Amino acid sequence: MNNKLLTxxxxxxxxxxxxxxxxxxxxxxxETVSSVWLVTAALCIYFIGYRFYGxxxxxxxxxxxxxxxxxxxxxNDGLDYVPTNKWxxxxxxxxxxxxxxxxxxxxLAAQMGYLPSTIWILAGVIIAGxxxxxxxxxxxxxxxxxxxxxxVKMEMGPVAGGIALVGTLAIMIIILAALGLIVVKALGESPxxxxxxxxxxxxxxxxxxxxxxxxxxxxxxxxxxxxxxLLLAIWYGERVAADAALGPLFTYTAPQLxxxxxxxGAVASMLPVWLLLAPxxxxxxxxxxxxxxxxxxxxxxxxxxxxxxxxxxxxxxxGPVFSGTLFxxxxxxxxxxxxxxFHALISSGTTPKMIERESHAxxxxxxxxxxxxxxxxxxxxxxCVLDPGIYFAMNSPAAVIGNTxxxxxxxxSQWGWAITPEMITQTAKDIGEHSILNRAGGAPTxxxxxxxxxxxxxxxxxxxxxxxxxxxxFEALFILTAVDAGTRAGRFMIQDLLGTVYAPLGxxxxxxxxxxxxxxxxxxxxxxxxxxxxxxxxxxxxxxxxFGIGNQMxxxxxxxxxxxxxxxxxxxxxIWVTLVPTAWLLICTLTAGWQKVFAPLPVGFFAIAQKYSxxxxxxxxxxxxxxxxxxxxxxxxxxxxxxxxxxxVALVVAMAVFAIRMSLQAVxxxxxxxxxxxYQTRDPEVDYATAH
Amino acid sequence: xxxxxxxxxxPAMTRGxxxxxxxxxxxxxxxxxAWRRIIxxxxxxxxxxxxxxxxxxxxxxxxxxxxxxxxxxxxxxxxPRCC
Numbered sequence: 192m193n194n195k196l197l198t199x200x201x202x203x204x205x206x207x208x209x210x211x212x213x214x215x216x217x218x219x220x221x222e223t224v225s226s227v228w229l230v231t232a233a234l235c236i237y238f239i240g241y242r243f244y245g246x247x248x249x250x251x252x253x254x255x256x257x258x259x260x261x262x263x264x265x266x267n268d269g270l271d272y273v274p275t276n277k278w279x280x281x282x283x284x285x286x287x288x289x290x291x292x293x294x295x296x297x298x299l300a301a302q303m304g305y306l307p308s309t310i311w312i313l314a315g316v317i318i319a320g321x322x323x324x325x326x327x328x329x330x331x332x333x334x335x336x337x338x339x340x341x342x343v344k345m346e347m348g349p350v351a352g353g354i355a356l357v358g359t360l361a362i363m364i365i366i367l368a369a370l371g372l373i374v375v376k377a378l379g380e381s382p383x384x385x386x387x388x389x390x391x392x393x394x395x396x397x398x399x400x401x402x403x404x405x406x407x408x409x410x411x412x413x414x415x416x417x418x419x420x421l422l423l424a425i426w427y428g429e430r431v432a433a434d435a436a437l438g439p440l441f442t443y444t445a446p447q448l449x450x451x452x453x454x455x456g457a458v459a460s461m462l463p464v465w466l467l468l469a470p471x472x473x474x475x476x477x478x479x480x481x482x483x484x485x486x487x488x489x490x491x492x493x494x495x496x497x498x499x500x501x502x503x504x505x506x507x508x509x510g511p512v513f514s515g516t517l518f519x520x521x522x523x524x525x526x527x528x529x530x531x532x533f534h535a536l537i538s539s540g541t542t543p544k545m546i547e548r549e550s551h552a553x554x555x556x557x558x559x560x561x562x563x564x565x566x567x568x569x570x571x572x573x574x575c576v577l578d579p580g581i582y583f584a585m586n587s588p589a590a591v592i593g594n595t596x597x598x599x600x601x602x603x604s605q606w607g608w609a610i611t612p613e614m615i616t617q618t619a620k621d622i623g624e625h626s627i628l629n630r631a632g633g634a635p636t637x638x639x640x641x642x643x644x645x646x647x648x649x650x651x652x653x654x655x656x657x658x659x660x661x662x663x664x665f666e667a668l669f670i671l672t673a674v675d676a677g678t679r680a681g682r683f684m685i686q687d688l689l690g691t692v693y694a695p696l697g698x699x700x701x702x703x704x705x706x707x708x709x710x711x712x713x714x715x716x717x718x719x720x721x722x723x724x725x726x727x728x729x730x731x732x733x734x735x736x737x738f739g740i741g742n743q744m745x746x747x748x749x750x751x752x753x754x755x756x757x758x759x760x761x762x763x764x765x766i767w768v769t770l771v772p773t774a775w776l777l778i779c780t781l782t783a784g785w786q787k788v789f790a791p792l793p794v795g796f797f798a799i800a801q802k803y804s805x806x807x808x809x810x811x812x813x814x815x816x817x818x819x820x821x822x823x824x825x826x827x828x829x830x831x832x833x834x835x836x837x838x839x840v841a842l843v844v845a846m847a848v849f850a851i852r853m854s855l856q857a858v859x860x861x862x863x864x865x866x867x868x869x870y871q872t873r874d875p876e877v878d879y880a881t882a883h
Numbered sequence: 884x885x886x887x888x889x890x891x892x893x894p895a896m897t898r899g900x901x902x903x904x905x906x907x908x909x910x911x912x913x914x915x916x917a918w919r920r921i922i923x924x925x926x927x928x929x930x931x932x933x934x935x936x937x938x939x940x941x942x943x944x945x946x947x948x949x950x951x952x953x954x955x956x957x958x959x960x961x962x963p964r965c966c
Contacts, residue, residue, distance in 0.1 A: 270925070275920060280920075283923060286921055287923070408949075410924045464954055469954050477922065545920075
């Protein structure tokens with residue numbers, strides 16, 4: 192009784208602290224707010240969401256049952272299916288879902304101010320993102336750890352399964368393109384960054400050889416060596432950049448780097464995995480967890496003020512970083528930090544095969560996503576502690592603010608953020624770069640923000656350039672790993688699809704079939720990366736909304752599945768738990784899709800394409816294009832992006848139709864029609880987890 | 884055919900008993916194993932223990948063989964990465 196009272200008082204305190212912190216963030220207009228309030232408010236809301244809503248879903252909606260065997264126990268093979276301690280599995284799951292998305296989205300969305308983004312990241316994760324991850328994990332766990340595509344096929348039929356596969360492949364291609372472009376934009380004309388990122392390739396190979404031939408399986412030794420060499424490479428990179436002979440060897444333009452990453456993707460994804468992919472994957476996971484923890488500590492130690500206003504005038508849709516109004520484009524842009532369709536693939540991947548007991552799914556699935564959302568909040572913080580003038584100088588396309596610091600400072604000062612050319616030049620100098628202009632893509636902005644926070648905590652001004660390149664390297668490392676692993680996954684999907692048309696192309700052991708599928712996959716994402724560097728209107732600013740729409744559509748598909756599953760379980764009374772986020776995601780993505788297809792300038796892809804192709808036909812050239820050929824390129828790329836958007840819309844509408852049909856059938860049937868693995872009883876007192 | 888756990892095959896360990904009575908070396912080994920699991924690296928000990936339980940008649944792979952096999956497997960048809 193006493194204990195219960197104490198717990199209640201504890202939760203009340205968390206609630207009061209959260210409300211107070213959120214109040215400080217939301218109401219303190221006109222003067223700057225410390226980022227500590229923002230982060231504290233987020234943490235309190237996560238705890239409350241986990242304790243109350245997460246528990247409600249676990250106990251009432253899904254009715255997790257610890258007397259039921261999980262696949263990790265029934266199929267334990269010591270390899271894929273391994274019952275695992277819940278904290279360890281939480282770490283594994285978080286490392287698998289955390290990637291570039293939650294870092295980039297909030298940085299771009301910061302152009303509307305920190306408040307709209309904060310509200311969506313927090314509300315979105317509680318009602319949509321964490322619910323999706325948790326429920327897909329549950330569905331997969333009850334079906335021997337099957338993948339999302341297989342579950343859709345089981346519960347919604349083979350046509351729906353096929354649609355989900357095509358949709359997943361299309362979204363994969365777009366995400367690879369966006370990630371590739373982020374690296375290219377971050378490394379363009381930056382010999383220091385290019386050198387350190389290039390150095391990771393031979394480094395990973397040395398680690399790979401070490402772990403295979405010299406000391407088999409000794410990952411700890413190889414990783415420790417890797418981290419030390421990595422830090423040395425960052426330190427040495429400064430000398431390389433300054434060196435008259437070496438510097439130019441690592442200085443490339445964005446189109447050159449685009450080709451480099453395309454060739455890299457093709458070659459790396461055909462190398463044996465132990466040589467490059469696996470060692471770098473370990474290294475990047477290592478860094479990923481380390482950086483997230485360090486950034487959280489850094490924010491609390493330094494307590495920097497948020498310099499971005501709570502809300503900027505760009506909520507009206509005239510912002511330079513991405514075009515479109517707050518609704519629906521803020522939601523599309525933030526994507527992963529609030530709800531990410533990609534997590535449905537991870538939650539139905541390795542994680543469900545490792546769950547020791549059903550009740551752990553809440554901590555791993557719901558809790559893991561809350562942590563991802565926290566990463567998004569920190570990325571938003573890092574972007575908002577920058578001087579807004581610097582933020583816009585880095586993230587606005589050349590078409591808007593020009594190519595010189597003088598022009599840029601003039602344009603940005605007109606927007607109301609006073610900035611001098613000297614301030615822009617000084618920021619670039621502080622981080623050891625020649626220029627920070629037009630570096631949209633999130634990575635450099637985040638790196639500058641992180642460098643300012645980290646150097647205030649450790650090392651001062653002298654280490655700012657080091658921290659900047661550390662942050663760039665950290666992002667490039669896991670992006671290159673994602674490009675490599677994603678190209679492989681894309682290749683398997685393409686082979687699956689091609690195999691249904693012509694069987695020999697589906698043969699995964701055939702070298703020729705491998706090469707064909709790899710080249711197809713790489714050329715699809717590679718096209719967007721290259722165009723992003725040569726198209727005067729292209730770049731992360733253009734591709735990111737496409738990615739956001741695709742990602743949120745996949746989340747919509749996953750939530751449609753969860754809704755159907757709930758109905759088939761005859762839990763209709765809780766259907767609002769998935770129906771509310773499903774409806775919201777469909778409204779957002781379909782509106783965004785509709786606007787991207789049909790809206791007038793500057794939002795609609797077809798409107799832009801029409802404008803440029805008409806002008807090209809008339810022989811006139813519109814800035815920032817310089818030639819008629821460039822005009823035609825702009826027109827073609829916008830037609831292409833518009834078509835892909837329309838495809839995404841068609842996919843999700845088709846899935847919605849399937850979901851409604853299946854649900855209506857299930858509603859009419861008085862019995863549950865769910866297709867789960869057979870119930871096997873277990874003793875909840877026995878702990879099967881081998882890792883303690 | 885995948886193995887099913889029979890009543891007699893259950894590990895003797897029950898909840899609560901696991902944390903107590905461990906030496907420092909055992910704790911370190913557990914920590915290392917946890918870390919490998921988090922970063923998704925294969926773990927030979929887990930495999931070996933399990934293999935001896937379910938196929939005592941089949942000789943297990945050596946550490947070197949297992950490592951090659953497991954790495955290849957993890958990335959061969961694994962699902963796509965996250966954004």
